[in-house]
Each structure stands twice: as C-alpha cells, then as structure tokens.
Amino acid sequence: MFISPLPDRIDVAGHSVECLMAGEGPPVLFLHPGHGVEPTDPYLAALARHHRVIAPSHPGFGGTALPEGITTVDDLTYFYLDLIEGLGLGKVALVGASFGGWIAAELATMGTELFSKLVLLDPVGVKFGGRETVDIYDIFATTIDQIPELFFSDPAFGKQALGNLDFINMSEASIERFARNRESLVLFGWSPPLYNPKLRQRLARIKLPTLLLWGEDDRIVPTSYGQSYAAAIPDAKFEAIPNSGHYGYIEQPGAFADRTIAFLSA
Amino acid sequence: MEVWQFNEQSMHYAWDTIQGPTKVTPPNRHCDPVVAHKLYNRYLDEWLLGDELGFNIFVNEHHASSNCMSTSCTLTLSILARQTRNARLLALGCPIANRTDPYRVAEEFAMIDVISGGRLEMGLVKASPFELAMSNQSPARIMDRYWEAHDFIVKAMTHQDGPFTWQGEFFQYRNVNVWPRPYQQPMPPMWITASGPATGKKIAQLGYVCATFFNGAGTKILFDAYKEEYRKTHGFEAPANRLAYLGMMVTGHNEAQVAERVVKMKKYLDIQPRTPPAWINPPGYEPVEGNVKALKMGKKGRLNFGLPINPTIQEMADGGIFFAGTPDRLYEQIKTFSDRVGGIDHLLVLSQAADLSHEETVDSLTLFAKEVLPRLKELKRPVETPPLQAAAPAGKLTEAVL
Numbered sequence: 001m002f003i004s005p006l007p008d009r010i011d012v013a014g015h016s017v018e019c020l021m022a023g024e025g026p027p028v029l030f031l032h033p034g035h036g037v038e039p040t041d042p043y044l045a046a047l048a049r050h051h052r053v054i055a056p057s058h059p060g061f062g063g064t065a066l067p068e069g070i071t072t073v074d075d076l077t078y079f080y081l082d083l084i085e086g087l088g089l090g091k092v093a094l095v096g097a098s099f100g101g102w103i104a105a106e107l108a109t110m111g112t113e114l115f116s117k118l119v120l121l122d123p124v125g126v127k128f129g130g131r132e133t134v135d136i137y138d139i140f141a142t143t144i145d146q147i148p149e150l151f152f153s154d155p156a157f158g159k160q161a162l163g164n165l166d167f168i169n170m171s172e173a174s175i176e177r178f179a180r181n182r183e184s185l186v187l188f189g190w191s192p193p194l195y196n197p198k199l200r201q202r203l204a205r206i207k208l209p210t211l212l213l214w215g216e217d218d219r220i221v222p223t224s225y226g227q228s229y230a231a232a233i234p235d236a237k238f239e240a241i242p243n244s245g246h247y248g249y250i251e252q253p254g255a256f257a258d259r260t261i262a263f264l265s266a
Numbered sequence: 267m268e269v270w271q272f273n274e275q276s277m278h279y280a281w282d283t284i285q286g287p288t289k290v291t292p293p294n295r296h297c298d299p300v301v302a303h304k305l306y307n308r309y310l311d312e313w314l315l316g317d318e319l320g321f322n323i324f325v326n327e328h329h330a331s332s333n334c335m336s337t338s339c340t341l342t343l344s345i346l347a348r349q350t351r352n353a354r355l356l357a358l359g360c361p362i363a364n365r366t367d368p369y370r371v372a373e374e375f376a377m378i379d380v381i382s383g384g385r386l387e388m389g390l391v392k393a394s395p396f397e398l399a400m401s402n403q404s405p406a407r408i409m410d411r412y413w414e415a416h417d418f419i420v421k422a423m424t425h426q427d428g429p430f431t432w433q434g435e436f437f438q439y440r441n442v443n444v445w446p447r448p449y450q451q452p453m454p455p456m457w458i459t460a461s462g463p464a465t466g467k468k469i470a471q472l473g474y475v476c477a478t479f480f481n482g483a484g485t486k487i488l489f490d491a492y493k494e495e496y497r498k499t500h501g502f503e504a505p506a507n508r509l510a511y512l513g514m515m516v517t518g519h520n521e522a523q524v525a526e527r528v529v530k531m532k533k534y535l536d537i538q539p540r541t542p543p544a545w546i547n548p549p550g551y552e553p554v555e556g557n558v559k560a561l562k563m564g565k566k567g568r569l570n571f572g573l574p575i576n577p578t579i580q581e582m583a584d585g586g587i588f589f590a591g592t593p594d595r596l597y598e599q600i601k602t603f604s605d606r607v608g609g610i611d612h613l614l615v616l617s618q619a620a621d622l623s624h625e626e627t628v629d630s631l632t633l634f635a636k637e638v639l640p641r642l643k644e645l646k647r648p649v650e651t652p653p654l655q656a657a658a659p660a661g662k663l664t665e666a667v668l
C-alpha cells in the first residue's frame with residue numbers, strides 16, 4: 001500500500017499531477033490520507049464500477065511535486081478548486097479519507113456550485129474538545145513501526161498492507177514515496193496538529209448531502225469524534241463500520257464501498 | 267589551538283529514578299530543585315575557575331532533559347558575562363529554527379556582548395530533533411526557517427540606521443531596532459554546527475566558524491570540504507580560527523586516577539535510553555534522500571558514537587570521542603586526532619559529566635591548564651599566507667564578518 005506510482009498524469013494550473021483515473025459515470029474526486037493512495041486500492045476499484053474516479057496524489061505526496069508556495073491545507077484546498085475547474089467535471093462528489101477528508105471538508109465549506117455530495121471517511125481537520133484535550137491522536141509523536149497498530153483494527157492486516165514495512169527489500173522509489181508522504185503530512189499538519197481551528201464553525205456552511213463513514217475501532221479519531229463531526233454539518237449521516245480502524249476503507253473495502261455507492265446514487 | 271570548557275549541566279542524579287528515556291518525557295518530579303540549585307551553582311563555579319585558568323567558555327541548551335538543565339544558553343551566558351573576566355563566551359548554540367522570536371535572540375546576544383565587553387561568540391544551531399517536541403516548531407522546512415532567522419539576526423545586529431521592517435515568510439516585524447548594538451563591530455564572531463560536508467560548505471561561504479560534535483571519522487571530510495569551499499569562495503585559505511571540534515576530556519595524576527574518572531564520566535555516554543524513539547528522527551528533520559538511505563539500510567541512527575562495544579580509553583581517544591589520560595598522554599591523543607583531521611583550531615571539551623565530582627573536576631581542569639593547555643596553545647594549523655588580493659570578491663556579509 002501507498003508505495004506504487006499512479007498510472008496517469010493531469011495538468012493543474014501548470015503543475016503536473018500524478019493521478020489514478022478509473023471508471024465511467026458521475027465523477028468522484030477521491031482525496032487520499034496522509035500515507036498516500038495505491039493504484040490497486042480495492043475501495044477505489046469498487047467505486048470505479050459506478051463512477052468516474054479521479055484520485056490524484058496531493059502536491060508533495062507520491063509522484064506529485066510540491067510547487068513553491070503550497071505550504072498549508074488552505075493552499076491545497078485552492079489547488080483542488082483549480083483541479084476541479086480545470087477538469088471541467090461539472091458537479092463532482094467529494095470523497096476524502098483522514099487527511100484527505102480534512103481537505104474535502106474545507107472544500108465543501110467554500111460553496112456548493114462545484115460539488116454534488118460529500119463522503120468523509122474518518123476525516124481529521126476539526127477541533128472539538130478543550131485546550132487540554134487531544135482530539136486527534138498525535139501521530140507525529142509515533143514511530144513507523146506503530147503504524148499498523150494505530151491505523152488498522154487488525155495490526156497484522158495493516159502490516160501486510162504496508163509491505164510488512166520491509167524497507168530493506170523495498171525499491172528506493174517506493175521508500176521515497178513513503179518518506180515524502182510522511183514529510184509532507186508534517187508540512188501540512190504539524191501544528192495545530194491536523195486541524196484548522198476555524199473549520200469547526202465553518203462546517204455549518206456545508207449545504208451538501210453528507211455521509212460520514214467511520215472505522216468502529218479507529219484509534220486516531222474515535223467514533224465519538226466522528227459523531228461530533230456529523231453533528232456540526234447540517235445534512236450529515238453517520239455510520240460506524242465494524243472491524244475497521246482509521247483506514248477502515250482499506251480494511252473493509254466492500255462495506256465502505258457499498259455504503260458510499262448507495263449514498264452517491266440515492 | 268584554543269580550548270573551550272563545556273558542561274551540559276546535567277541533572278544526572280535523576281537517572282537513578284527515571285524509568286525510560288532521560289529526555290522529553292521523564293516527569294520533572296525526578297528533578298529535585300534543591301539538588302538542581304546546588305548543581306547549577308557548582309557548574310557556574312567550575313566555569314569561573316576555568317576563566318581563571320585560561321579556558322574559554324562554551325554553553326549550550328536543551329529542553330525537557332535530565333542530561334542538560336540549561337534551558338537557555340543566553341541565560342547561562344548572561345551570568346557568566348558579568349562574573350568572568352577573560353574567557354571568550356560561546357553560545358553553541360541558540361536553536362534559531364525553534365525560536366519563535368529571532369528579534370529577541372539578537373537583543374540577548376547584543377546585551378551579553380556589551381556586558382562582557384565584547385567577549386561573546388554567537389553560535390547558531392539546527393537543534394536536536396527531539397527539541398521539536400518542546401518548541402512545537404515543524405520539522406518540515408526547518409532549514410528554510412533557520413536561514414531566514416539567521417539572515418534576520420545578522421541584519422538586526424549590524425544595522426545601525428534606525429528601525430527597519432522585516433516581512434519574511436516565517437518572521438514579520440514592523441520596527442526592528444536592536445538596543446544596545448553589539449560591543450564587537452560589526453558583530454561578534456559567528457559559529458555554526460555541521461556534521462556533513464554540505465553544511466560545512468555553506469558555513470565556509472559565509473566565512474563563519476564551523477564546529478562539529480563527536481564527529482570522529484567524519485571530521486576530516488567535513489573540515490576538508492570547508493577549507494576547499496572557503497578557498498573557492500574567498501580566494502584565500504581559511505584562517506586558523508575557523509575549525510572547531512567537541513569531544514570529552516579528563517585528566518589525572520596517574521593512570522589509575524584517569525581510569526576511575528573515565529568510568530564516572532562515561533556514564534554520560536552510556537545512559538540509555540535517552541530519546542523516545544519517535545523523536546530520534548521526526549519526518550522532515552532530515553531530507554527525504556537521507557531518510558530513504560536510512561530506511562533502506564535499516565539504520566536507526568549512529569550507535570555508540572561509532573565506537574566498538576566497551577571501547578578502551580585508547581579507542582575512545584582514537585575515535586575522537588573521549589580524550590583521557592595523564593597530561594603527556596592526553597596531549598598526544600589530542601595532537602594525534604587533530605593531525606589526523608587536518609588540524610583543529612578550537613578544541614571544545616566536555617570536561618565534566620555525570621558522576622565526576624566537583625573536586626575531581628577542579629583537579630582535572632587545573633592539571634590540564636598547567637600541563638596540557640600551554641602546549642595546545644602552541645599548536646597552530648598551518649595556513650598559507652593570504653594573497654594581497656582575493657581571487658574572488660567576498661560578499662558584503664562576509665566582509666562584515668571576517
């Protein structure tokens with residue numbers, strides 16, 4: 001997972017962006033989590049049977065360069081407005097996971113003209129608790145070895161999904177993707193740690209039908225955080241999926257995809 | 267060779283009760299303030315002695331650390347600025363990528379320089395990776411932030427024409443006007459730390475002192491790169507006051523006494539674990555290429571300072587980590603290592619650590635000052651005479667610093 005190049009390239013305001021383009025139908029823009037996106041992702045493959053899926057690597061992630069001047073999630077949000085306008089997608093459904101869910105939520109607060117629906121998979125980006133409450137587990141104070149147990153309900157599955165974290169036998173290109181993604185997540189999310197202090201009050205601006213799907217065993221942002229997130233968006237449904245962690249859509253792709261497809265076609 | 271007396275001001279008594287890492291996470295209930303009070307004053311007394319004995323003085327800082335109680339090198343130096351008479355006073359250094367307010371750094375440096383009558387040496391460091399846990403500054407783009415802070419501090423300290431405005435990417439000020447201006451004009455000597463040749467070259471271009479810590483075999487590569495780049499940039503050889511090296515040092519009146527003192531001090535090297543694993547190399551602190559290499563090799567950092575397991579005193583001296591011996595042997599160890607790396611201009615010595623008592627520290631420093639220091643002062647790195655005209659024009663900043 002997260003270590004293979006994406007097959008396509010698109011141009012966004014003069015910047016070359018690595019991308020996975022798959023399927024036909026109403027468009028879906030998938031915004032990936034901090035560790036990146038894999039071209040063979042089963043959740044995306046399921047979506048692509050009903051939708052035109054566009055899954056880019058964010059600037060600074062995977063094989064997409066980091067253009068000068070892009071240093072904040074705010075910059076990424078404007079970057080994706082450029083991407084959506086540039087591709088002329090019409091109304092596009094936004095699907096974002098974890099860090100990508102944060103970007104999707106930011107986009108959705110900026111207006112409804114460009115978007116049809118919003119699906120958030122264990123998103124971060126919002127602060128609900130008090131000043132001494134850690135809403136979002138401090139992943140920056142953890143080691144690479146802890147990723148499976150923190151991001152997956154089943155650490156053994158997570159470790160396997162991450163190539164057993166066997167960097168010694170991994171290609172340098174794959175390790176570089178992994179290392180770049182980690183650095184870029186730090187660039188965009190270091191402090192405030194993975195949230196925008198302004199986003200909570202702005203969630204009320206989201207006028208789109210919204211679905212929040214949550215890993216029942218999420219150890220980064222628990223289901224209670226997801227329920228607060230859903231409560232802050234006017235037209236939002238929330239559902240927790242069993243046997244899945246923060247990367248539930250990777251662990252239980254069928255369950256996450258079924259609900260996403262049903263919601264988008266309703 | 268100039269010699270600089272260094273002490274990390276450790277709270278080593280806490281190591282007896284701390285479970286796990288000695289930095290970042292150990293609860294401060296392990297730090298008895300009465301013991302800390304005594305230790306701070308003891309360490310300051312040892313520096314006052316060093317001032318009398320002919321040492322220069324070098325202080326540092328760390329945060330949330332039982333290995334180093336100095337939380338501000340300017341705070342420690344401000345005491346020594348008033349209480350010492352002769353020593354040059356080196357802060358190495360101020361972690362400017364972690365400081366939210368470089369204006370304040372410039373002001374504190376200038377104030378210390380004026381109080382001490384022009385004895386300040388300004389050191390700027392990137393800071394250890396674990397410091398980011400406390401400063402909360404991002405590891406990503408740390409060097410971009412570092413160099414903007416550097417540029418700001420240089421301008422703030424050298425600008426004499428009334429307030430200027432700074433509207434940088436990381437720092438913004440509407441009215442910069444440092445009072446007092448530094449005693450040394452245009453500004454005190456600048457030091458920067460490096461371990462590899464890329465940073466060494468950058469320091470050479472700026473003409474600053476290049477200091478390296480416990481770098482062992484990497485030192486010659488670094489110093490050679492510095493000297494070559496210096497020659498290329500400025501058109502003449504780097505003056506014999508530009509290359510600095512830090513190792514541990516202790517001496518004694520006989521071999522048995524030295525061996526006993528080594529054991530007490532070596533506890534400082536051996537205490538483990540020091541840093542929580544997550545803070546050894548947070549993403550962004552090292553460039554991506556460096557992290558790729560480290561992951562590919564399964565490396566988790568340089569173990570045991572590059573020394574063999576249970577090194578002998580001679581192996582530690584050969585490795586440039588710990589110089590320890592009776593005065594004659596100690597001198598030979600230092601000279602041998604210095605020769606091997608092409609010559610050291612400033613030897614920084616961690617001359618008290620862990621369990622070495624006040625009495626032992628005083629004795630070691632006094633013996634060193636009497637028997638070793640005069641001989642080291644005689645050692646001068648050979649430098650070709652600068653030509654009358656520089657081959658390459660020096661930049662405005664460099665001219666100001668040289």
